[in-house]
Amino acid sequence: MEDKIRALSDRALEELEKADTAEALEAWRLSYLSRKGELNSLMSGLRDAAPEDRPRLGQEINRLKVSLQEGFTARQERFEEERRSRAVSAEQVDVTLPGIPPSPGRLHLTTLTLRKICRIFHGMGFEVLESPEVESDEYNFEMLNMPPHHPARDMWDTFYLTESVLLRTHTSPGQIHAMLPASPKPLRVILPGRCYRYEAVTARSEFMFYQVEGLAVGPHITLSHLKGVLETFARQMFGEERTIRFRGSYFPFTEPSVEVDMDCILCHGRGCRICKGTGWLEIAGAGMVHPKVLENGGYDPKEHSGLAFGMGPERIAMLINRVDDIRYFYSNDLRFLSQYS
Ligand code: DAH
DSSP states (O other): OHHHHHHHHHHHHHHHHHOOSHHHHHHHHHHHHSTTSHHHHHHHGGGGSOTTTHHHHHHHHHHHHHHHHHHHHHHHHHHHHHHHHHHHHHHOOOTTSOOOOOOOOOOOHHHHHHHHHHHHHHHTTOEEOOOOSEEEHHHHTGGGTOOTTOGGGGGGOOOBSSSSEEEOSSSTHHHHHHHHHHTTSOEEEEEEEEEEOOSOOOSSOOSEEEEEEEEEEETTOOHHHHHHHHHHHHHHHHOTTOOEEEEEEOOTTEEEEEEEEEEOTTTTTSOOTTTTTSSEEEEEEEEEEOHHHHHHTTOOTTTOEEEEEEEOHHHHHHHHHTOOOGGGTTTTOHHHHTTOO
């Protein structure tokens, strides 16, 4: 019996050492330590031993049991450790693999368009200025010849911060900001920037968008200067063959006022889907600065006259890139934005 115990001990420990998978460990446990395992059958064998030997043999078998159990736990822990370290080394970074290139980002289509517009006007001697997005009622309306209750205010509803402070509806108040410190010297500026309108968002109108305002004031500025400036712009922006026309219109801050049309870039005036069959595309509102606005800017309308215009860079970008919905610009969808650089 003692030989049997020793043989079992040797064999069990040897096999335990060799068990190197979770399945082998479990198989080992079942064959030695489970209810029907070899250790228990050894214990049942005590029955056949001489009664006086039984206590000693029983103790020996129990010692073996404890040692096998401890051996099993230790082997199990070592196995877990080996498994963890194998997993870590499998995860190790292969420094020879190509990296994930960092995305450097890109300029927004509006920014790209604004830069091009500014470059063109810069070439005609216009300086680039900025004026506040949060404006007073006085600058957004009154100084532009729209006193309280003027019906034209209906065209420019906006977001009010207080009764007299608002988000500007157009860049035209920039005309006053540009004129006041400069008057009465000749002036040539463009003012790009964000504008806001309280209106339904549709494919054609956003509650936030950009404008570029233009203003030139001097002793002999005429409507033909206005036409020359805008025609030069249209040709540099949309192609040398472009031609423009003025259509009579109304703005409180200009007199006379016009809408500026350009022959359609797609059908060259024959009429198509883009120009809705008219052959013309509207690209700006414009006019000669109203005498009252000149006065509000500190100029004497008998000595100076001015030309002014306002255009929407998103609309221009939409025409050039055939974008049919202005909402793409500010809905932060990279599938749209990453097409332009
Ligand atoms: N401020 C006008 C608008 O938002 C656009 C405009 C029209 C600007 C005529 C001008 C101008 O400077 O002369 O609808």
